[in-house]
Amino acid sequence: MTKQNKPTAAELEILAVLWEFGSATVKEVHEKLNEIKPTTYTTVLKFLQIMTEKGLVERDDANKAHIYRAALSQEQTQTTLVSDLLEKAFRGSALKLVQHVLETKPTSADELAEIRKMITEAEKQTKDETQGEKK
Amino acid sequence: MTKQNKPTAAELEILAVLWEFGSATVKEVHEKLNEIKPTTYTTVLKFLQIMTEKGLVERDDANKAHIYRAALSQEQTQTTLVSDLLEKAFRGSALKLVQHVLETKPTSADELAEIRKMITEAEKQTKDETQGEKK
DNA sequence: TGACATCTACGAAAGACTTCGTATAACTTA
DNA sequence: TAAGTTATACGAAGTCTTTCGTAGATGTCA
Numbered sequence: 515m516t517k518q519n520k521p522t523a524a525e526l527e528i529l530a531v532l533w534e535f536g537s538a539t540v541k542e543v544h545e546k547l548n549e550i551k552p553t554t555y556t557t558v559l560k561f562l563q564i565m566t567e568k569g570l571v572e573r574d575d576a577n578k579a580h581i582y583r584a585a586l587s588q589e590q591t592q593t594t595l596v597s598d599l600l601e602k603a604f605r606g607s608a609l610k611l612v613q614h615v616l617e618t619k620p621t622s623a624d625e626l627a628e629i630r631k632m633i634t635e636a637e638k639q640t641k642d643e644t645q646g647e648k649k
Numbered sequence: 650m651t652k653q654n655k656p657t658a659a660e661l662e663i664l665a666v667l668w669e670f671g672s673a674t675v676k677e678v679h680e681k682l683n684e685i686k687p688t689t690y691t692t693v694l695k696f697l698q699i700m701t702e703k704g705l706v707e708r709d710d711a712n713k714a715h716i717y718r719a720a721l722s723q724e725q726t727q728t729t730l731v732s733d734l735l736e737k738a739f740r741g742s743a744l745k746l747v748q749h750v751l752e753t754k755p756t757s758a759d760e761l762a763e764i765r766k767m768i769t770e771a772e773k774q775t776k777d778e779t780q781g782e783k784k
Numbered sequence: 785t786g787a788c789a790t791c792t793a794c795g796a797a798a799g800a801c802t803t804c805g806t807a808t809a810a811c812t813t814a
Numbered sequence: 815t816a817a818g819t820t821a822t823a824c825g826a827a828g829t830c831t832t833t834c835g836t837a838g839a840t841g842t843c844a
Contacts, residue, residue, distance in 0.1 A: 524832060526737050540791080557833050559792070564831090578791065578840065588738075593753050595738050596746070600754075602661050603723075603730050608754035609763060611731070612747055616767050618728050619735075619743035623775050626768050628744060632751050633761050633768075640758050659802065675821080692803050694822070699801095713810065713821060 519586060520594055521570055527551070528561050529584050529591065532571065537583035654721060655729055656705055662686070663696050664719050664726065667706065672718035 521529055531546045532538060538546075544558040562582050565571045574581040584591075596611075604610045621629075656664055666681045667673060673681075679693040697717050700706045709716040719726075731746075739745045756764075 522831065523737060554834065555791090556835075560794095560833075563793080575792095580792075589749070592738050592749050595734060596750060596753070599730060599734055602658065603727050608750050608756060609760045612750055612764055613767060614724070614727050615731060615743050615747055616764075616771055618731070621743060621771060621775075623772060625744045626772050626775065629747055629751075630765065630768050632748060633765050636751055636756060637758060637761050640756075640761070657801065689804060691805075691822095695803075695824095698823080710822095715822080 532584040533588045539579045667719040674714045
């Protein structure tokens with residue numbers, strides 16, 4: 515039974531670097547993160563250690579410079595985060611969340627077309643899945 | 650410049666009750682919240698006091714039993730929360746967030762139709778706004 | 785081998801979050 | 815007005831998050 519792996523804000527920033535790099539040493543993570551936000555090497559190291567304990571990242575300590583990588587994919591983590599937000603702020607309604615985003619975030623014509631395409635796909639699936647089932 | 654009013658998890662639970670009731674006394678909030686999650690009166694009171702300091706709720710202390718109400722609408726708070734998630738986990742791309750939700754959350758045919766309608770609306774707007782502009 | 789550079793480990797501190805116990809004030813009513 | 819009820823205020827404790835400083839281990843190379 516997997517624990518609720520919800521990374522904190524600072525942990526997420528590190529995960530973002532790891533997702534981008536695939537895997538990286540503390541040094542690499544620190545250098546990348548430092549471009550965006552001033553931080554010290556040991557702070558990054560500490561987070562990586564804590565996150566290892568939590569199971570958020572995995573460590574290869576075969577060499578002197580340990581190599582870290584995210585334990586969960588970005589998609590899996592996004593799912594956790596979105597589910598959490600859904601529960602906490604949208605009473606679990608994915609529809610309400612999507613509506614809210616469409617209403618508040620300016621969306622280009624291209625993007626709208628993208629979403630429309632996705633809906634068509636999803637509708638096809640829904641139809642397939644319902645085939646043979648009695649409503 | 651308004652501060653970043655991002656309620657914590659426990660604060661959000663209380664806000665949810667306030668949004669539902671419009672306004673309420675500590676007693677009312679406690680009773681409602683207690684149905685969902687065991688909590689004590691003084692804990693709820695303490696949160697309401699802290700949230701008053703933070704400006705998350707407003708208090709009418711004309712009577713003995715103070716009456717609280719959310720300082721920001723649910724929509725405003727949702728916007729804050731979604732923006733935060735967007736930045737932290739989706740590199741600011743609303744499109745990616747919507748795609749993720751559509752891919753991971755089972756969505757009924759009715760809901761898909763709802764979203765499609767919204768997109769049509771949004772496309773209309775986009776067209777209006779772009780009128781006269783050179784692409 | 786000794787000096788220097790590069791890493792990890794450990795621990796501590798500050799602040800935020802969450803919860804609750806106790807004190808105190810105000811109101812009611814007999 | 816004294817007792818009982820209903821509220822708020824205050825403060826403290828425990829946990830989690832975030833940040834760093836210092837120590838110690840390991841590797842390099844002249």
